[in-house]
Amino acid sequence: MGNAAAPQTGLMPKLVPGLIVANYGRHFLVEDTAGARRICHSRGKKSQGVVGDRVLWLPSEDEGTIEKIEPRRNLLYRQDEVRTKLFAANLDQVLILMAAEPEFSTSQLSRALIAAEEQRITPLIAINKRDLTLPFARAWERLQPYRDMGYDVLALALTSESPADTQALLQRLSGKTTLVLGPSGAGKSTLINRLIPAALAQTGELSQALNTGKHTTTSTTWYWVDAAHSTALLDSPGFQEFGLAHIDPAQLAAYMPDLKPHVAQCKFYNCSHLHEPGCGVISAVKSASGTDSISANRYQIYSDLYAQLSQAKRY
Numbered sequence: 001m002g003n004a005a006a007p008q009t010g011l012m013p014k015l016v017p018g019l020i021v022a023n024y025g026r027h028f029l030v031e032d033t034a035g036a037r038r039i040c041h042s043r044g045k046k047s048q049g050v051v052g053d054r055v056l057w058l059p060s061e062d063e064g065t066i067e068k069i070e071p072r073r074n075l076l077y078r079q080d081e082v083r084t085k086l087f088a089a090n091l092d093q094v095l096i097l098m099a100a101e102p103e104f105s106t107s108q109l110s111r112a113l114i115a116a117e118e119q120r121i122t123p124l125i126a127i128n129k130r131d132l133t134l135p136f137a138r139a140w141e142r143l144q145p146y147r148d149m150g151y152d153v154l155a156l157a158l159t160s161e162s163p164a165d166t167q168a169l170l171q172r173l174s175g176k177t178t179l180v181l182g183p184s185g186a187g188k189s190t191l192i193n194r195l196i197p198a199a200l201a202q203t204g205e206l207s208q209a210l211n212t213g214k215h216t217t218t219s220t221t222w223y224w225v226d227a228a229h230s231t232a233l234l235d236s237p238g239f240q241e242f243g244l245a246h247i248d249p250a251q252l253a254a255y256m257p258d259l260k261p262h263v264a265q266c267k268f269y270n271c272s273h274l275h276e277p278g279c280g281v282i283s284a285v286k287s288a289s290g291t292d293s294i295s296a297n298r299y300q301i302y303s304d305l306y307a308q309l310s311q312a313k314r315y
């Protein structure tokens with residue numbers, strides 16, 4: 001059957017369109033257009049697909065082989081000196097979920113934002129646990145620069161069953177493919193369970209079969225929020241150490257919406273915005289606070305990243 005049947009009938013096996021919804025090494029969970037999922041393997045030694053990829057696959061028995069990956073609109077990934085970690089492809093949006101507690105890192109947040117900007121993926125920031133009044137007030141204040149630079153920042157209380165919160169969030173997710181990123185403890189699992197009642201069912205036995213004997217998955221998982229399959233939420237672990245080794249330090253300011261408009265004022269076209277005279281960015285840091293100024297914290301993040309990325313490029 002399957003493989004053996006094709007030569008007998010003389011028919012070329014037919015390639016079938018599909019979507020990668022989970023990935024464990026060289027093994028993939030691929031969903032066909034009817035919504036059925038099956039295990040597919042990649043050709044060759046290297047695993048090439050990523051969750052969110054549109055693929056053409058070849059059925060064989062009850063499994064399949066991925067033959068072709070359609071061109072990607074974008075690919076969100078992080079990269080350090082040692083390795084590259086792919087999150088997902090073909091995203092409309094990245095939801096960076098943080099919480100009033102534990103305290104989040106603005107450096108991590110900025111790195112995730114820069115990675116998204118570089119791939120032209122719209123970021124959405126959400127701050128969970130607003131029921132924790134005091135830590136929330138502090139967190140909200142720390143996010144002031146991000147609101148000022150134009151990012152959409154949502155306040156949530158995911159365990160409080162607030163219909164208004166859920167509505168505001170669903171409205172932004174509707175019809176889109178959104179990857180959820182965030183540090184451990186922010187409420188990612190709570191969010192998935194809240195919006196996707198059948199989350200466990202969707203991951204299902206195939207995922208478990210693929211994952212057996214292995215460590216817990218480090219891969220992204222695709223969930224449909226609605227029955228019509230128009231809204232998707234992708235859950236991904238691994239927010240720590242968001243490496244940006246793939247970013248050119250000279251382009252860094254262009255991916256930071258608070259720095260970007262001031263670059264035009266720089267005297268030197270190749271200004272690093274670190275020490276040059278007549279630098280528009282430095283003068284915006286020094287200027288009195290306003291919605292178009294640059295916060296000391298963001299400028300520090302820029303300087304640290306610039307140093308780190310320039311260092312890495314020398315090797």
Ligand SMILES: Nc1nc2c(ncn2[C@@H]2O[C@H](COP(=O)(O)OP(=O)(O)O)[C@@H](O)[C@H]2O)c(=O)[nH]1
Nearest residue numbers: 129157158159160183184185186187188189190
């Ligand atoms: N106070 C409060 N706790 C929350 C809220 N949302 C989630 N939590 C709790 O925060 C902890 C971490 O949540 P979890 O979803 O596991 O975070 P994850 O590590 O990002 O997946 C759990 O104990 C949740 O019950 C919230 O809105 N308010």
Ligand SMILES: [Mg+2]
Nearest residue numbers: 185188189190
């Ligand atoms: Mg979790």
Ligand SMILES: [Zn+2]
Nearest residue numbers: 266271273279
């Ligand atoms: Zn400058």
